Amino acid sequence: MTKHPCVNRCTPSSKACKGCLRTATEIRDWDTYTVEEKLKILEDLEVRKRRYVPDPTACSEVE
Structure with missing residues (x-):
């Protein structure tokens, strides 16, 4: 079984969900993908x- 990337914070945008970062097509077709396809999408995510996602350390002060 492959981990499901949904984080229950669905916020669709024009390109991808702001919660899980999957495209509308990836969300719609998730249950039809093979394990290999799902693993590739998880790598892409x-x-x-x-x-x-901004690096939280990028805003820290440098000593």
Whole structure:
């Protein structure tokens, strides 16, 4: 069984859900994907998180 990426904070935007970062197509078709396809999407979500979620340390003061 593959982990489901939904975080129960559905906030659709024009490109992806702001909660799980999946596209509308990925959300709609999730149950039809193979395990391999789901794993690939989960890998892609990690990249999206790094790209779209700001690094909390970026705002810290440098000594």
